[in-house]
Amino acid sequence: MKKYFTLLSLLLVVLFISSLSAQSTILIKATSPFPEGHIITQTMVEFKNIIEKETQGRIKFELSIAKDTEEQANERCSKGEVDMQFTGGRAIEVFAPQYFFINAPFVLKDYEHFFRIMKGPIGEKAKSEILKNGNMYTLGYLYRGYRQMTSNKPILGLKDLEGLKxxxxxxxxxxxxxETLGVKAVPVPLTGLYQALKDGTAEASEGDLTQISGYKLYEVQKYLIITNHLVSFGWVHMYKPTFDKLSKADQELFMKTAEKVCNTATMRLLASENDILRLLMENGMTVIYLDAKTMAQIRDKAKPAVEELFRTTWPVTTWEEVLKQ
Structure with a gap:
């Protein structure tokens, strides 16, 4: 009988310890609208691997890749249906729209300009708006390349944009x-990009090289036109209640890891842009470089629309002040 009670006691202790272990395990659900191999998705996977390793599996991740649109990922993260999103600039557009010039065509000068803005008062206010209105912390952002154009016909100047789908x-x-530049806009979520080009719903697109290569647009587009019309970034957001439930040590780990993987991704992309360009050429795309005069003409035609947006939609600052940063 004594032996029986001893075994029973040991069993109860094991079950108790197992129960504590199960209760202490944290599951983080993270989503990205981008496909496998995209710089943003790579960053999400690296973040997961580091956190799981550092916590010895106490914090585990469940990843969703290319299942949500950017709109869905943003909405789900703000509602807590997922805990993190590794995505584009949708959160700024929705929850800090007056700061969306950070992610608009023909506004910023280059990627270093973006980082200066994000480290200054404009960037801090934008992140505060996302937190207040979207219930999400911004843990990091990474460079993902300048946005270019793709097309099935050569784009050599303004006249070729007229009526372009x-x-x-x-x-x-x-x-x-x-539309100020004369194109016929075809709004399509990112997940429908390839199909829209394949079936002719659209005849051209714009996006960074990682998007163009990640979605294999070389299969449905003949030309790559270098315009550098927007410096593109990826963002890491986390649902506030989930972050707040973490211990101080885990919060610090998440923030440090986000900074680390974003910096690594930025450096990796800067070093690999020529490789991506070469890959696209090897897969049959013809590259067209627009000269400075042509780009100046395009920017001049876009200028009134940008200036109007600063007056009506982004009134927290002026384009002139942004360019001074």
């Missing part, structure tokens, strides 16, 4: 600027 994300401010 250009796939654009479902972003009203982008559509406004591009």
């Amino acid at each position: 250009l796939r654009l994300p479902v972003v009203p401010t982008w559509i406004k600027v591009w």
Whole structure:
């Protein structure tokens, strides 16, 4: 009988310890609208691997890759249906729209300009708005390349944009600027990009090289036109209640890891842009470089639309002040 009670006691202790272990395990659900191999998706996977290793599996991740649109990922993260999103600039557009010039065509000078803005008062206010209105912390952002154009016909200047069926994300401010240039906007979520080009719904697109290569647009587009019209970034957001439930040590780990993987991704992409360009050429795309005069003409035609947006939609600052940063 004594032996029986001893075994029973040991069993209860094991079950108790197992129960504590199960209760202490944290599951983080993270989503990205981008496909496997995209710089943003790579960053999400690296973040997961580091956190799981550092916590010895106490924190585990469940990843969703290319299942949500950017719109869905943003909405789900703000509602807590997922805990993190590794995505584009949708959160700024929805929850800090007056700061969306950070992610608009023809506004910023280069990627270093973006980082200066994000480290200054404009960037801090934008992140505060996302937190207040979207219930999400911004843990990091990474460079993902300048946005270019793809097309099935050569684009050599303004006249070639007239009437061009250009796939654009479902972003009203982008559509406004591009329509000023004469294109016929075809708003399609990112997940429908390839099919829209394949079936002819759109005959051209715009996006960074990682998007163009990640979605294999070389299979449905003949030309790559170098325009550098927007410096593109990926963002890491986390649902506030989930972050707040973490211990201080885990919060610090998440923030440090986000900074680390974003910096690594930025450096990796800067070093690999020529490789991506070469890959696209090897897969049959013809590259067209627009000269400075042509790009100046395009920017000049877009300028009134950008200036109007600063007056009506982004009134927290002026384009002139942004360019001074």
